[in-house]
Amino acid sequence: KRIAENVTKSAMTVPRVTLTLEVDMTDCVQLREKIASDFQKGYGVRLSYTEIILRAAAKLLPEFPLLNASLVEEEIRSHRDINIGVAVAREAGLVVPVLKDAHKKTLGEISQALKPLIELANTGKLKPEDLGGGTFTLTNLGSFGIDLFDPILVSGQSAILGIGRIAEKPAVHEGNIVPRSLMNLCLSFDHRILDGAPAAHFLQALKSLLETPVRLLV
Incomplete structure (x- = not known):
């Protein structure tokens, strides 16, 4: 009910x-x-694409403070902490557990911390502190075969990143048409807090990181 109220608002x-x-x-x-x-x-968990993309977003958000911000009484407040929520769909309804201080974690640490949160979400055992304090959110519908969608912002946050499926398609690469693994990112943002240009720059930077992913290992 609380999530429904926040989404409607x-x-x-x-x-x-x-x-x-x-x-x-x-x-x-x-x-x-x-x-x-x-x-x-090494880490005891299987690496997912959501975790890779979360790592990339966490690495970039310090450079894009308006995407990690809230509007409080007509004042824009950027958050020092980067706490990234991950939307989890359940039969009982959507929940968004939050990975705290994501920008301070390596890819392995992100995977180790996120897996238990997802498991708690799926079993309905999340605690209130697991759900609070989010400053940015990811929602991945790739497993449902979705390419593009229009994610709704979490109340109190300036942006949410939607992730589509990874699909093999013909694409031009180095002058030749070859099969490539392509994915769409969908960034929704609060136009009261930021304009299109910084949001576009963030997406371009995220694309660059994901297309040279070795940078995410350090």
Whole structure:
């Protein structure tokens, strides 16, 4: 009920704009396959694309403070902490557990911390502190075969990143038409807090990081 109220409030009161950008995930797919075995041995968990994208967003958000901000009594307040929520769909309804201080965590630490939160969400055992304090949110509908969508902002946040499926499609690469693993990112943002230009710059920077994913390992 609380989530429904927040979603309704956000949809009714926030002037929301959504930008989309296609990302070539081929190198990211190959890197994930290459490190999968060692990653699972070292961290005890299987690396997901949501975690890779979360790591990229957390790495960039300090450079884009308006995307990690709130509007409080007509005043824009950027948050020092970067606490990223991840939307989890359940039969009982959507919940958004929050990974605190995501910008301070390595990819392995993100994966280790997020997996238990997702499990608690799926079993209905999240605590109130697991759900509070979010400053930015990811929602991934790729597993449902969705390419593009228009995510609704979480109340009190300036932006939410929607993630589409990774699909192999013909694309021009180095002058040739070849199969590539392509994915769409959909960034919705509060137009009262920021304009299209900084949101577009964030998406471009995110695309660059995901297309050279080795940078996410450091």
